Amino acid sequence: xxxxxxxxxxxxxxxxxxxxxxxxxxxxxxxxxxxxxxxxxxxxxxxxxxxxxxxxxxxxxxxxxxxxxxxxxxxxxxxxxxxxxxxxxxxxxxxxxxxxxxxxxxxxxxxxxxxxxxxxxxxxxxxxxxxxxxx
Amino acid sequence: xxxxxxxxxxxxxxxxxxxxxxxxxxxxxxxxxxxxxxxxxxxxxxxxxxxxxxxxxxxxxxxxxxxxxxxxxxxxxxxxxxxxxxxxxxxxxxxxxxxxxxxxxxxxxxxxxxxxxxxxxxxxxxxxxxxxxxxxxxxxxxxxxxxxxxx
Numbered sequence: 001x002x003x004x005x006x007x008x009x010x011x012x013x014x015x016x017x018x019x020x021x022x023x024x025x026x027x028x029x030x031x032x033x034x035x036x037x038x039x040x041x042x043x044x045x046x047x048x049x050x051x052x053x054x055x056x057x058x059x060x061x062x063x064x065x066x067x068x069x070x071x072x073x074x075x076x077x078x079x080x081x082x083x084x085x086x087x088x089x090x091x092x093x094x095x096x097x098x099x100x101x102x103x104x105x106x107x108x109x110x111x112x113x114x115x116x117x118x119x120x121x122x123x124x125x126x127x128x129x130x131x132x133x134x135x
Numbered sequence: 136x137x138x139x140x141x142x143x144x145x146x147x148x149x150x151x152x153x154x155x156x157x158x159x160x161x162x163x164x165x166x167x168x169x170x171x172x173x174x175x176x177x178x179x180x181x182x183x184x185x186x187x188x189x190x191x192x193x194x195x196x197x198x199x200x201x202x203x204x205x206x207x208x209x210x211x212x213x214x215x216x217x218x219x220x221x222x223x224x225x226x227x228x229x230x231x232x233x234x235x236x237x238x239x240x241x242x243x244x245x246x247x248x249x250x251x252x253x254x255x256x257x258x259x260x261x262x263x264x265x266x267x268x269x270x271x272x273x274x275x276x277x278x279x280x281x282x283x284x285x286x
Binding site for chain 1: 205207229243
């Protein structure tokens with residue numbers, strides 16, 4: 001099984017870093033979609049099956065918090081797992097996002113920390129299987 | 136300069152340049168680094184328990200190297216990607232600095248970082264130079280409503 005992942009960040013360099021890190025993490029990747037803001041990300045989700053969304057908070061047009069709110073309101077996308085990838089340092093704000101069912105990884109991150117939070121967020125995955133690509 | 140602001144800015148900048156740019160910053164700036172010309176600057180504004188702006192200037196032609204390192208590319212990235220990389224580094228420095236200063240419960244609203252050409256600003260509260268390879272990074276922090284500055 002391979003994961004289709006949506007990477008949402010207004011920085012194309014950060015999207016490249018995240019995708020590079022995903023490839024280093026040895027997780028079985030399927031399609032990797034990109035969006036530069038929450039509005040574009042919701043369009044991608046309308047047209048494609050996505051197993052996981054990695055979402056920045058601070059973006060123009062539509063920020064990550066608003067995107068997650070709308071994603072949860074739509075029955076077709078309400079259950080898509082989300083991980084916030086952000087520089088946010090406020091435990092109060094992070095706690096609010098986690099309460100909405102999102103995971104959180106802090107920028108900058110390592111392949112190990114990203115892989116760990118992905119496995120935790122997707123839940124029920126066998127770490128060893130993910131590591132040897134047999135999922 | 137305010138010691139706490141200086142310490143947190145240095146920690147955040149070191150983390151960003153090391154983890155994202157794979158460069159080891161140094162507070163000791165040699166003559167070549169000191170004479171390096173400004174190539175680009177980016178800033179980000181924040182508002183919360185205190186407010187202000189962080190400006191990061193990159194000097195000495197090292198932005199292509201930083202960008203290529205961040206992206207894992209060997210070819211020289213386009214100017215747009217270089218500016219994108221600089222705004223993201225500025226964002227990461229700011230995001231990691233603020234909780235170090237204000238604590239982890241304070242909520243800041245941080246603007247989308249942008250390229251900045253306002254080189255003639257009021258004196259910053261903290262101004263720091265970091266040696267980076269053959270070049271240099273200048274970090275300028277402007278704050279208001281910060282209680283640590285009183286007295």
